[in-house]
């Protein structure tokens with residue numbers, strides 16, 4: 040599971056993005072004057088191979104603070120690749136991150152996560168800080184271009 044906060048999002052744009060891109064199986068959005076709560080289910084593909092991976096996304100938006108908290112949980116897909124779930128969750132975070140950059144929303148991943156950029160092709164990744172310090176402290180292979188780079 041991954042989670043992050045979006046400060047000052049345009050909530051209508053965020054909802055539209057989640058509904059159009061991440062709700063091909065299910066969506067439910069409840070709105071009150073001060074809170075919006077959304078659940079979205081998306082059947083997904085991993086690396087252009089058919090799979091049974093499903094993403095569950097939960098949105099909790101507080102209007103007074105203009106603050107959205109988003110949780111993402113990937114289920115299934117384990118027959119295809121051991122880290123398919125983590126990869127799908129990261130792809131989702133990067134996808135939201137692009138929208139956030141476009142609209143100047145502030146994203147907070149929390150202290151335990153780090154955003155990395157491949158110096159060769161500029162692909163972006165979000166890793167747990169302990170992974171960066173641990174198993175691939177020396178180098179990691181970019182999932183986009185296949186070249187090795189050193190996390191910083």
Ligand SMILES: [Zn+2]
Pocket residue numbers: 157158159160161162181182183184185186
């Ligand atoms: Zn790369």
